[in-house]
Amino acid sequence: MIISVASGKGGTGKTTVAVALARSINYCQFIDxxxxxxxxxxxxxxxxxxxxxxxxxxxxxxxxxxxxxKRCADFCHYNAVASIGDEVVFFxxxxxxxxGCILVGPEGAVREKDVEIGEISKxxxxxxxxxxxxxxxxxxxxxxxxxxxxEKNIEYDNHVIxxxxxxxxxxxxxxxxxxxxxxxxTEPTPFGLNDLMISVDVLxxxxxxxxxxxxxxGIGNDEVxxxxxxxxxxxxxxxxxxxxxxxxxxxxxxxxDFDPIWKNKFNDIISEIEKExxxx
Amino acid sequence: xKQITVISGKGGTGKTTLASSFIxxxxxxxxxxCDVDAANLYILxxxxxxxxxxxxxxxxxxxxxxxxxxxxxxxLCRFDAISDSLTDxxxxxxxxxxxxxxxxxxxxxxxxxxPEEQGEFYISETAIGxxxxxxxxxxxxxxxxLVTKIRNIAEDIAYRENKNLIIIDGxxxxxxxxIASLNGVDYAVIVTEPTxxxxxxxxxxxxxxxxxxxxxxxxxxxxxxxxxxxNELEKxxxxxxxxxxxxxxxxxxxxxxLSNKKIIVDDMSSEAGKEIKRIWEKLEGYLLT
Numbered sequence: 001m002i003i004s005v006a007s008g009k010g011g012t013g014k015t016t017v018a019v020a021l022a023r024s025i026n027y028c029q030f031i032d033x034x035x036x037x038x039x040x041x042x043x044x045x046x047x048x049x050x051x052x053x054x055x056x057x058x059x060x061x062x063x064x065x066x067x068x069x070k071r072c073a074d075f076c077h078y079n080a081v082a083s084i085g086d087e088v089v090f091f092x093x094x095x096x097x098x099x100g101c102i103l104v105g106p107e108g109a110v111r112e113k114d115v116e117i118g119e120i121s122k123x124x125x126x127x128x129x130x131x132x133x134x135x136x137x138x139x140x141x142x143x144x145x146x147x148x149x150x151e152k153n154i155e156y157d158n159h160v161i162x163x164x165x166x167x168x169x170x171x172x173x174x175x176x177x178x179x180x181x182x183x184x185x186t187e188p189t190p191f192g193l194n195d196l197m198i199s200v201d202v203l204x205x206x207x208x209x210x211x212x213x214x215x216x217x218g219i220g221n222d223e224v225x226x227x228x229x230x231x232x233x234x235x236x237x238x239x240x241x242x243x244x245x246x247x248x249x250x251x252x253x254x255x256x257d258f259d260p261i262w263k264n265k266f267n268d269i270i271s272e273i274e275k276e277x278x279x280x
Numbered sequence: 281x282k283q284i285t286v287i288s289g290k291g292g293t294g295k296t297t298l299a300s301s302f303i304x305x306x307x308x309x310x311x312x313x314c315d316v317d318a319a320n321l322y323i324l325x326x327x328x329x330x331x332x333x334x335x336x337x338x339x340x341x342x343x344x345x346x347x348x349x350x351x352x353x354x355x356l357c358r359f360d361a362i363s364d365s366l367t368d369x370x371x372x373x374x375x376x377x378x379x380x381x382x383x384x385x386x387x388x389x390x391x392x393x394x395p396e397e398q399g400e401f402y403i404s405e406t407a408i409g410x411x412x413x414x415x416x417x418x419x420x421x422x423x424x425x426l427v428t429k430i431r432n433i434a435e436d437i438a439y440r441e442n443k444n445l446i447i448i449d450g451x452x453x454x455x456x457x458x459i460a461s462l463n464g465v466d467y468a469v470i471v472t473e474p475t476x477x478x479x480x481x482x483x484x485x486x487x488x489x490x491x492x493x494x495x496x497x498x499x500x501x502x503x504x505x506x507x508x509x510x511n512e513l514e515k516x517x518x519x520x521x522x523x524x525x526x527x528x529x530x531x532x533x534x535x536x537x538l539s540n541k542k543i544i545v546d547d548m549s550s551e552a553g554k555e556i557k558r559i560w561e562k563l564e565g566y567l568l569t
Contacts, residue, residue, distance in 0.1 A: 010291010010452040015477065033303050036453035037289050037484060039477035057358070077338065077380050093459075098358055098379030138484050139491035141424065141456040144377070148360060166291040166452050169317040170421035173374055191296065195318040199312040202418040219535040243505070243530070250475035250506035 001277055002160040003270070004033075006197025010166035012185045013215035013239065018163035019043040020255040021183075022268040024266035027128035028159035033175035035118065035134035035146040040163050042252045046123030046131035054134070054149050055114040056097030056142060061088045062109045072101035072110060093141065117142040120149050130155065145172045154178065159270075168198045176203065181278045182210040183236060188220035193227060200233065209276060216241040236269055282567050283446040285314070287489075289481030291452035292469045294501040297534060298556060299449035300324040301545040304408060305560045310443050311406070312434045313413040314427045315451035316399065316462035317420075324543050327404035327411045335414065337398035338378035341371050345390035352357050353382035353391060374419070398422055398468035399549065401430050403437075408548040410437050424456035431461070445567055454488050462489065467566060468496040468523070474509035482513065486522065496522055499559060503527035526559035528552045 005018040013025040020272040022030045041048075059081075061069055080094035081101055092115065102110045107157055117140045123131040132153055134146040152172070154160060164175040176182050184199050186192040196212065203210045211234040214224060218241040228235050239245070239255070248258040255262045286299040300321060303311045313415040342362070347368035354362040354369060362382060368390075371382075382391045401414035407560070412430045416423055426454040434446050450461045462468060468489045472482040482498075491529035498517050503510045510527065517524050531552035537544050544553040545560075 003369060009320070010288075010318075012292060012294075034453075034457075036455045037291075037477075037481040039290070039480060041335075042476040042480060075380065075384070077378055094379050096359075096379060098377065098381050099356065100379055103356070103381065103384060136454065137456055138487035139459075141459055143453075143455040144359070144375070144421075148375075167315075167317040168418045169416055169423050169430065170419060170456075171453075171455070172317075173419040177374070187535075190323050190541055191320040191538065192330045194320060194323060198318060198418055205418065216535075219532070220539040233444055244504050246475075246502075249477075250473075250509055252476040 001274060002154070002162065002179040003273060004162040004164055004176045006164035006172060006182055006186060006199060007166060007185040008168050009186065009191055009200040012187045012192060014166070014185050015039050015043065015163055016215070016255055017183060017185050017213055018161050020262055020266050021270065022129050022161045023254055023256050024263045025270055028161055029130040029132065029155040030161050031150055031154065032133035032163045033147060033150060034163060034165035035136045035143055036165060038054045038133050038135055044125045044129065044131055044178050045255050046125045046129070048121050049121040050122040053116050054118045054120060054146050055116050056145055057099065057109050057112040058092060058097050058115045059090065059094050059101045059112055061090065062111065063088060065106070065109045067106035067109045068147050069105055072105040075100050075104045084199060087145055093139070103107060118146040120146065120153070130158070143171050144174060147171060151178070160163055166204050169219070173202060173206070176208060177206060181207055181273045183213055183217055184210055185213045186224055187216045188214055188222070188224040190223070192220070193224050196224060197227065211236040213237045213239065215239045237265060281444050281446070283448065284467045284469060284563070284567065285448040285450050285461050285465045286469045286471060287450035287458060287462065287485055288452060288471045289454060289485035290472070290478050293478060294528070295471050296320045296324070296449055297538070297544055298469065298471055298499065300543045301556045302560055304543045304545055305557065306445055306447060308409045309447060309558050310434050310438045311409060311411045311446040312430055312446060312448045314430070314448050314457065316414040316416045316423050316426045316457065318452070319413055321449045322413050323541055325406045325408070325411050326541070327406045329402045329404050331403040332395050335399040335401055335426050336395050337420065337425055339393035339395045340373050340378060341382050341391050342394050343368055343371065343390055344392045346388050347390040348374050348388055350387060352385045352387070356385055357382050370413050399426060401426065403433060403517060410441065411477045412437070415444055416475055424460040427457050427460035454484050458488065460493055465494060467547060468494050468497055469563070470496050471499050471501055472513060473501050474503055474513060475507040476509070479509060479513060483516070486520070495564065496521050497525040499526045499528065500524060501528045502530040504529050526555055528555045
């Protein structure tokens with residue numbers, strides 16, 4: 001069973017919830033899909049055993065061959081290649097590594113090399129959490145390539161907890177699309193509500209069952225609760241607004257360190273989710 | 281004309297709280313919300329939409345003709361977007377990156393790239409000036425293209441209306457949307473918080489601003505929830521020549537004002553609001569020169 005933890009708005013407590021889930025069941029695979037700003041390792045403190053570089057293949061042009069690269073420039077959908085006569089300018093940041101310029105360019109004059117865009121790492125947290133994360137290299141835009149690499153390493157026969165990136169665009173969809181259930185974490189403010197509504201749209205489109213955890217419960221207003229009630233969305237849990245939880249978080253300690261009662265609560269939550277998933 | 285972008289790496293550190301305050305204090309300058317997939321600034325600025333336009337992003341591959349199932353496209357697609365089936369091929373639109381290789385290689389012209397509407401953008405007016413914002417369709421990609429699009433519009437408006445400042449609210453992360461919202465700006469304000477996650481994400485986004493040679497100012501939000509971590513952030517900044525331009529205290533008035541859709545600097549009793557005002561006064565010194 002794959003459970004993903006997502007939220008439209010950033011900083012609502014995705015990692016807090018995902019880590020608490022993993023620490024409650026103790027035997028699972030944990031994947032940090034937020035490759036632009038991965039944080040779960042700070043809380044789970046895995047013993048990293050394996051790091052693999054993620055690369056894409058990017059072209060280089062043999063410009064001393066007296067050939068025109070105009071066709072490469074014309075073909076490139078990302079404007080990563082510009083050509084004037086036999087001169088060629090290549091913008092590495094724009095290149096997705098599709099290999100199109102090799103196909104259309106003068107034979108033998110466009111070659112390729114591996115360019116590192118990030119890495120994935122695997123580790124272990126006792127007693128039984130297989131930890132996996134991706135990390136995009138700053139200055140780079142190849143978020144989907146790193147996420148693709150994570151997807152290849154999902155342990156489908158294990159319990160899997162996925163910590164998603166914020167937002168509702170492609171990188172969030174990439175993270176939730178394989179899940180049997182998604183937990184949306186929000187906060188009871190107008191920003192939280194706005195972004196929750198967009199996330200709900202995404203999950204409904206993807207036909208993924210979901211429930212909501214309201215974090216920092218006590219701030220703001222009732223609009224999130226009313227929205228969930230009016231739309232028959234289940235509220236799985238409410239985590240109170242407590243400065244002490246924030247202080248624990250700031251030190252890399254989890255909700256379960258703060259109050260072990262959450263371990264039981266999250267185990268109950270997982271059992272509930274499991275029942276619901278099995279019903280389908 | 282100058283441009284300044286508020287970013288953070290980690291989400292929920294207070295980008296929009298700061299950006300909305302700057303926009304209010306700057307009076308009458310151009311505002312842009314570059315968080316196009318979870319846009320929030322409009323909630324505080326209360327715009328009326330003048331113009332709504334469709335955003336056509338890039339094109340996605342589609343099977344339109346007679347596929348003979350030769351497998352060439354599947355073999356060449358570097359994004360794993362094409363998979364085989366018994367009769368023809370299947371294209372995963374989420375994975376398709378619009379490169380056009382499949383269209384080029386197909387011997388029967390069975391694949392075409394078709395433009396897709398991926399969201400809309402709005403050229404609005406608020407009580408405190410022009411405001412450009414957008415909404416990317418849920419699950420869509422090309423947030424970077426949409427960000428570039430609305431920033432170009434903001435620049436046109438700024439030139440036309442003789443504004444001397446564009447204030448940009450960025451998105452969380454360090455990927456394409458963020459790079460597009462930093463491209464060519466004069467300054468970045470990085471909002472962080474003294475948590476281990478905040479520090480880790482701050483270091484990544486700081487590296488991005490360095491990579492693109494953008495001068496950044498650092499603002500530590502909720503600095504008093506962990507003074508050790510605040511010290512660590514300050515130490516890192518001084519070692520890396522980044523100016524800490526302000527430290528905002530934890531203040532329950534922030535979510536309270538937010539819930540009433542009020543901009544924090546309008547609440548004279550808020551300590552956080554007062555500090556943000558001081559930050560803006562310091563920034564103005566740079567922006568007016």
